[in-house]
Amino acid sequence: MSIVIGTSYVWNIVTATVMGLQTAAFAGCASSHKTRLDLPHSAEVGSRSTEKLTDAQNEEFTRFQKVSQSHTQYLPLAQSSVLLAGLFYPKLSAYAGAAYIIGRLIYSVGYIKSGPEGRKYGVFFICPSIITLLSASLYGSFKALSLV
Template sequence: MSIVIGTSYVWNIVTATVMGLQAAGFAGCASRQKARLDLPHSAEVGSRAAEKLSDEQNEEFTRFQKVNQSHIDYLPLAQSSVLLAGLFYPKLSAYAGAAYILGRFVYSVGYIKCGPEGRKYGVFFICPSIVTLLGASLYGSFKALSLV
C-alpha cells in the first residue's frame, strides 16, 4: 500500500507545522517573560518565585503562562484534525486550519494585552475551525466506511 500525497494535502502539512511552530513560539515568549521578570526557569503561577512579583507583574506572568498552556492543550487536537480531515477534504481543512492559526494569534495577543476579556475575539475563529475539522474528519471517515 502506498500513500500518495497530492499538492492540496501539502497545505495541510504546512498548516499543522505552523500550528506547532506557533505553540513553540508562545512557549518561548513565556520563557522570555520569566527571564525579564528575573524568575527561575521552574517558576510557575502561584509558586514562591512568582509571589515575589508585584501584582502587575504577576498578572502579566499569569497571562503568558495561560496562553502558553492553552496552546499546548489544544495543539494535538488541532494538528491531528487538520491532518485527518485533510485526507478527505484537503482544501477545506487547510482553510479551517489557517482560521485556527489566525484565531490562536488573536486569542493570544488579546489575552496578553487585555486579560480574559481580550481572548473572546480569537475564540470566534478557533471554535468554528475546530468544529469544522472534527466534523470533516468524522464525516469523511463515515463516508469511507459507507455508513453515510
C-alpha cells in the first residue's frame, strides 16, 4: 500500500509544520526571556525564583509564560485538525490553518504587549479557523462513511 499525497495536500503539511515552528519560536522567546531576567530555566510563574522580580518584570514574565503555554496547549488540536480536514478539503483546511497561524501571531504579540486585553484580536482568527477545521474533518468523515 502506498500513500499518494496530492499537491493540494502539501500545503496542509506546510501549514502544520509552520504551526509547530511557531510554537517552538514562542517557547524559545519565553526561555530567552527567563535568561534576560536572570531566572533559572525551571522558573515558573509564582515560584521562589520570581520573587526577586519587580512587579513590572513579573507581569512581563507571566505574559511570556502564558503565551508559550497557550501555544503548546492548542498545537495538537490545530495540527491534527489541519491534517485530518486536509484529507477531505485540502484547500479549505490550508486556508483555515493559515488563518490560525496569523491569529496566533496577533494573539501572542497583543498579549505580550498589552496583557489579556490585547489577545482578543487574535481570537477573531483563531476560533473561526478551529471551528472550520473541526467541522470539515467531521463532515468529511461522515460523508466518507455515507452518513450524510
